[in-house]
Amino acid sequence: MREALVGSRVWIDGEMLRAEEASVSLADRGFTLGDGLFETLLWTGHDIRYFDDHMVRLANSAKAIGLPLSQSVEAIGAGLTALARDADGQAAALRLTLTRGSGPRGLLLPNPSAPRLIATLAGFTRPTKPVNLKTVTINRNCGAPSACFKTLSYIDNIMALNQAQALGSDDAIMLGTNGNVACASSANIVIQFAAQNLTPALEDGALPGIVRGRLIQAGLIKEARISPQMLAVCSRAALTNALIGVRLVSSIDNRQLDIAPSWFGDLMDGL
């Protein structure tokens, strides 16, 4: 299956539709205001990796921004699994989008709101080549909803990635607005520093990533405040997210890092 825009079917509010029949209202607040959340889940070819973790994060985030989850976890699991049949047994990326639904003009929350829940499928091949990273000037807004939750308001991360690529790099390192290291444009970061594997704390602008959480739970990495000075001398680094799992970093700000297959293996074994 090629990496299509959207698979041949789409799951919307509990119903399966053909992709060409599916669209969203111009009044949907996900479209007008980035008012919603999403999860990107790995279809391994036979099941959804970390489904429960994704559902816990989505439910917590939805509660925090006052957005009711309109379908049961069981219904979501069944919908995603049905959708993933289009992947023909191959790995794929499932995207689940929850918006606050349609509303009148303006920022005021509709009361009651009629949220929309949409799942789509795209082909996915896990990248294995180590990535180059460069620190960019666009920061994560520490403590704000846009940094604490995986919301639809992604413009800062988009432009951070774009800035990194304009500098000749594969991806960005974003600092938090408090000056510490936060994350890459769509992944958490882990660095090896003083023989410890560290990942930025949530209050420094990191998203509570699914793989990040698994690795913390397995005792393989730990949360810490990471200053730009620590980043400048770390010996190894990796990116993590639910799709890629773990991916090694080959350089940060033009400084080559140690690409250690054994270290990578240790982290991957924790998943």
Added chain:
Amino acid sequence: MREALVGSRVWIDGEMLRAEEASVSLADRGFTLGDGLFETLLWTGHDIRYFDDHMVRLANSAKAIGLPLSQSVEAIGAGLTALARDADGQAAALRLTLTRGSGPRGLLLPNPSAPRLIATLAGFTRPTKPVNLKTVTINRNCGAPSACFKTLSYIDNIMALNQAQALGSDDAIMLGTNGNVACASSANIVIQFAAQNLTPALEDGALPGIVRGRLIQAGLIKEARISPQMLAVCSRAALTNALIGVRLVSSIDNRQLDIAPSWFGDLMDGL
């Protein structure tokens, strides 16, 4: 005309459609990632207020985030004016939304991109009652695209408004991540301090508002760094945006302000 979700017609990429025929692709990056811009323009009943100012801001913002403007300014003006006929000679709010169009999964900018430009109309009655404001804990991300441009990534402002209302206030005062006063949830702020009318500087997280720009140009307000301490002792305050023009503030953080019709009149005369 009532304040409808969307008027009876919608203008998309140069074509006028009936609203019920119009929708947006699930792969549109405006929907999936808040990747786009918008302008809200006042239809006075017979023309578009500050049309040229809005077009200059949109073109500058679009250039900054690498998003081509897909229609000429003349075509946009004609489209908006045609759409505004549905307002039957009454005041209305025109919304112009420019997205990066559809793209594959992920943050990478499609190259080339096929941007979408959409205009909708909603009823609008100018509010005249002075507003209560409270300072909230959600900050504007100083220097980031989400604060410098009127992007579709609005979740922080939405939740700031929501927090203010939960505190019993009409609207929020957001500080910038550098600790200075930035703006309300969807308006600029002006305070009277030491006999001067001041408005937060762009680098403190304020959006370059259309009415704000007009009042600066008219010499009626000036840009300044406004600390929370200055806010705590200002004598008068007002909100400004393209729809409301100027609106007086009756209290900030439970402190009553001087509601001066003559001051309000002076500001309105500058428009």
